[in-house]
Amino acid sequence: MRTVPARARLAILLGLAATLRLLWLLAVPNAQVADARWYYARAVAMTAGEGYTIDGVTTAFWPVGYPAFLGGLFALFGTSPWVGESANVVLGLLAIMLAYLLALKLFNRPAVARYTLLLLAFYPASIAHTSLLLSELLFVPLMLLGVLLLLPQQLPPALRLLRLTAAGATLGLATLTRPQAVLIPVAVYVALVFQRHVAAPRGARLAGLAGSCLVVYLALALTLIPWTARNLQVFGALVFVSTNGGFNLYVGNGSFATGTNLAQPVIDAQIAPLAATASGEADADRLLR
Template sequence: MLSRWLTDRRFLPLCLILFVVLRLGVALLFPVTPVSDSAFYVDRAREMVAGLGYQEQGHPTAYWPVGYPALLAGGYWLTGSMPLTIIALNLAAGLATFWLLGVIGRRVSIPAAGIRFAQLALTLYPNHIVYTGQALSEVVYTALILGGMALMLREPRLANLALAGLVLGFATYVKAQTTAFPLGVLIAMALLERANRRWSLLAGGALLYAVMFATVLPWSLRNAEQLGHFVLISTNGGPTLLDGNNDIADGGSTNMYANPALKPLIYSLPVPFEDRIARQVEWDQATRAAARAWIADNPGQFAALLPRKALKLWLVDGEGFWAHEGQYTAHATVLKGLRIANQGFTASFCCWRCRGCGPGWPGGCGRP
């Protein structure tokens, strides 16, 4: 029955209506106050609109990448409403992701039923739904990454790889780790290419990275001027590395700044904790050095943590619920149930896909 519905001409319009209704419904009926990362993004966006530039506590900053706060600032300048900006930006990015699933699916020869199944899964995905009303970069970043991938898969190759570099350059403004993403895709594409086309793909990859870094370069030069050091995108790499590599590391975040057990480590660093914003480049360097020293001194423990880190990163799902859990404490039981349902949704979708039984997937039985 599902296979028949997925190929019905009414599927796409009804699925899109459901996509919008679910996201607007949750965002409007259960608004959340920005906390943690989202509070940082909103505060920086308001300051940029006020003409203060990208700064924190009076100091130029690059602690978090500027891309998402800059998008919020643009929307806030246009609308005068931060909640409206957040919802509109995330909803537009979500719809772009919905469309790009179809674009990429067709370019890698996934049958129509398989593409529509993926679009239906995205529509019903609880974690994606609850992100819509939050000032978090994940939904926008997903759309940018898929846009870059869609261009990488499009012919003619060189021109579109250059355009992909531009889109992925903008994605790097949102998350610095984007710089590693195209390399993995290019390697996969090279393995699938005929030998006589791999050299052209190599040249296209070099062009992609050249455009990508040229797109990021103005920000890097700004950092060099205002921070006194050449910083490609952001200065939070060191703190993040140390957060996951220390004496109490368990494979997840150790909440480095708030955990009393890590105070001796934090206060032993050569940069005073209270100067971490004003001297953020030095703080980044100091925390990175401390993390690398711990890894060098504890190679066995570091290696043992790698599987746990991978499991916590890829198997546990539901980050979009954190703000709701903190704000709607009276509904803790309901939110816990939704978390469990979300985890089950993710696991069942992955298992169904891995079995090759999704409708219309190559090699699948086609029986939902």
């Protein structure tokens, strides 16, 4: 009996993953609500030439990455939610494949990589999220690709520099999607400091990792500069990515916080008095911190 080649098995699993996600979209239609509705509305506004706005007012409340991604798709294929949901199938497959490659790189065991792919291909939450226009769907493949590019690889100096620059740019896009990504290079390189079974002297290795980290963060910063410059022009304040940091801190740590999800009217009642004294969105962010 002939054995199915490894590449064929991977292709079959990816095909099954795509089929399950498409079947979910067909079998479980849903409206875009809450965060997903917000992202959808911003993307439609961008497609209409209104920029990143809320009811015509310029905003940076949530990171621009995912609405901009959706807006680009809508400009090409129309503003139906189906466009974004179909893109989610592709993003989901990219995430699965990148997780497979990352597992292969980290563990150097094809079986571990295959099990990683298998688990993600049939993971119920991953399948269900396909029908939601949420930033996580774009963030996960960007994050995985960034981490994969960060991991050391034996390359000529020029190609190594190019790889690190690509890692920084990729994680810059991830930061514009979900700002937590800005911490990923530090986390990866700290982990690499404690990596065992490395032949290079510790001092030389630390210097190399520090240099790599610097290159990555320079590329990441260059990716953020256009958006940060836009925010400076619009708000007259230095807003690197978004203005919802103060809001999140206040909702999570204010005297009214319960450790559970709060109803929107409760949040509005607490936020409104402070926000009313602010001169704008960036100032409200500062006050709520």
